[in-house]
Amino acid sequence: MRKVAIIGLGQTPVREHWESNLRDLGVTALRDAMDDAGVDTVDGVCVGNMLSGALSEQEHLGSLIVDYAGLDGVEGMKIEAACGSGAAAIRMAVKAVGSGLMDTVGVVGVEKLTEYSGKFSTAALATAADADYETTMGLSFVGINALLMRRYLYEYKYDKNDFSIFPINAHKNSIHNPNAMFRYEISEAQYAKSKHIAEPINLLDSSPIADGAAAVIVCAQENISQFKGKPISILACEVGTDTLALDNREDPLWLKGVERSVKKAYYLADVKPKDIDFFEVHDAFSIITALSLEASGFAERGEAIKFADKIGIGIKGGLPLTTGGGLKGRGHPVGATGVYQVVEAAKQLRGEVAKEVQIENNNIAMAQNIGGSGATVITTILKRIV
């Protein structure tokens, strides 16, 4: 397979975009990414989205986005892998360009979650889990993650407040991201008092639902000189899966999907965890950050919080996490999130983020997008092209 690169970046702010529909959000991000790359057409468009059918009564987003982006006739398709839909769409673009069938592909992650009331969105998000055996039992998506957190607290004897390190760090970074939804700091005291959503998960453990779209333009690395965008190399974009239902896993606290995904990604990229300069982790819930750090090979089992504390996860720490605010601070427009993560990582590598959050001398970034409770995991490793 030939090497692929990212040559253009686009994103809308993450917000409650009542004034914009799916097509406007998607088209804005895609056209911005095309302008950044300096192209006026692409060979294909991959759209990552989870809930357009349930919440906007609109399927067939592939054709809709290419049509409204002024790309009449271009191939467009929607890829769905729950909250992992965004990175799944990037994966499809990598295959399309890698195969030589296409030279330049646009990827758009787009989601509108605020079209209906919260209860309705909560039900829609639960379609990421097993409809017949998890969701019909009244288990929400937050609830699934709460089951993991409760067991983790029990096994490893943490105090729940120890988890505050992750959302506090995310919010500290999101202040400097103009596209983030929550641009304020939070404190340990606020975390401790935060109201329960699904015990032991509280509001400040949980990434907020939101609307947004992000886009990247993927090209063959051999062609980068044809574009005006600053290129970033995609060393790997690899998928691992696990059982859809949490209860079907022998060891729920070990995310096999993460392990499988990173093993392939590290191998293809020829890197080790210690080579990663910063990590856009899928912090949909604080517990997922912990489990991801462990299964990705950064921390020992049960040691993620101690690891974070010791090595430092801030901008000047040993492993900066969620430098753009993460899902927690930026907001979590589910099918768009995986693309936002890669856009943020690429902007860091390009040296284009606010100086307060710019990591110096960075070279290799990792972004990890997780669908469901770890049933689909896509790990992307990016490298600066000198």
Add this chain to the structure above:
Amino acid sequence: MRKVAIIGLGQTPVREHWESNLRDLGVTALRDAMDDAGVDTVDGVCVGNMLSGALSEQEHLGSLIVDYAGLDGVEGMKIEAACGSGAAAIRMAVKAVGSGLMDTVGVVGVEKLTEYSGKFSTAALATAADADYETTMGLSFVGINALLMRRYLYEYKYDKNDFSIFPINAHKNSIHNPNAMFRYEISEAQYAKSKHIAEPINLLDSSPIADGAAAVIVCAQENISQFKGKPISILACEVGTDTLALDNREDPLWLKGVERSVKKAYYLADVKPKDIDFFEVHDAFSIITALSLEASGFAERGEAIKFADKIGIGIKGGLPLTTGGGLKGRGHPVGATGVYQVVEAAKQLRGEVAKEVQIENNNIAMAQNIGGSGATVITTILKRIV
């Protein structure tokens, strides 16, 4: 890109499968295709599906199918392109194998439309069209096709009953397909008396909603000797798109998506319409068969019915259509249909269909899967490997 082939076929009957859920249908077809190929694992699975979220409250089908198929850890993703989702999934598999990233990929098209009442399914199917400007006006998916048929009758001065040639032929063939839902003949008199669904479209113009799953195993053609299945070469699997909404097209009676898709497919396959031995056309409605024959280059504009009458579309005709019964006779489980079409075409080329419908000396087949009112079109050209 390296050449790809189909090495395994599987399908469930098309029925109202009240006793089976999505996962059971999908797993049955996939495992049958794997058995046919003689493989016990694959490198990835592409799932074509449109409405699992709306009608089964279940997204994340990629992981669900690989999990329940006993393929723990294998990459699985859902591709959605409305009624074109099935062939879109095949297209993704072709890219994955063509790129060299994967050697063997399973494709499953699966849909369950009979979980709710018909009115609910009608609303869900309309999400293939423009939610804000077509569907909210009360236009059903049948209605969109009725607008095309009315204009066609007006422009080309046909009698509506002239269209009966297509469904009569489909039903004649479906009798011999054990997986078809409607295994009986229909007459011109029955067609003329058939009740309106959206005038001028009547019940016998319309393919019935149904449940079902079909699967193919795609491999690199250089590897075919490793498998037990009888291989069929994929010469092309190409996509063309058009505006999502019918009203946005300057000339609605000319399906530009079809034209764009077949032009690429003919070019890649290096064939002309006259080289096609039989055609699995997307006969969701009789009018679509006519428009597809014209935009695919078989018939002149406005001449599809005369062409069909003259050349013969039966098994012994000049261009046999819908040899397995088509969407009309076999049934139309939307996201599965594109895979059923390719399975049927491959079985014909293998010489494995009932002798009454087996075309002699066939060599090159075309299957065309259409999403929405022609906004996504995927044309697949298959060839016997001697």
Add this chain to the structure above:
Amino acid sequence: MDIPRYWRLKDQRYRLQGKKCLDCGNLSFPPRLVCPKCKSRNYEKYFFIGKGTVYSHTTIYQAPDRFDHIAPYSVGLIDLEEGVRITAQFTDVPAEELKIGMKVEMVIRQIYEDGPKGPILYGYKFRPVISV
């Protein structure tokens, strides 16, 4: 009860607000952020007058859930005078009198009620032009 959508589409539904490309003059309905002709993102609002002719029509007997109680009803494609085609229901005309080429004009009518407690959606429908 997707209230944001009701609110967002009000200028389209009540006033046929589309867009006009400031670079090539192309008119769009629905509004588009990118001109389909010249790819410009440079646009202004444009309000269509709401007069046109019938390009095609159908009468729907089996309707989606939300419209089931009003079936049969007629929907069509209408060529607006400004050269843009739109999809709309017909009103004040029996189905059998509809004809391709018929002159029609926009009126505001109830489109549907979103459940017994939900909001009522109003918007454009088209009726034959009444000769005076």
Add this chain to the structure above:
Amino acid sequence: MDIPRYWRLKDQRYRLQGKKCLDCGNLSFPPRLVCPKCKSRNYEKYFFIGKGTVYSHTTIYQAPDRFDHIAPYSVGLIDLEEGVRITAQFTDVPAEELKIGMKVEMVIRQIYEDGPKGPILYGYKFRPVISV
């Protein structure tokens, strides 16, 4: 009102019917067509007894639409005696008394009502084992 699904799942919901692999003896709940251990498609029905221990639990305050009126309620993962883990609601026990490792047993209770006119879904819930 997805009646086919209610009907299809009744043996699982009322009787914990899973499957047993005839080739390797592996037990599955939910039922599976392919054995996750040995990939065999050779299976027989297996009914779980419905006794087990709590692996984890949560109390849900913000619930999906359908369950909103009963919130807060508790859901957990239960390790059945036969070595299979399942997801279920708890009943007959206050949230604060739930503990990991607690012995529980299956009972049939109402899970939800599908709207005022819809069918009522019954199925398994788990309660603490009552010592005699």
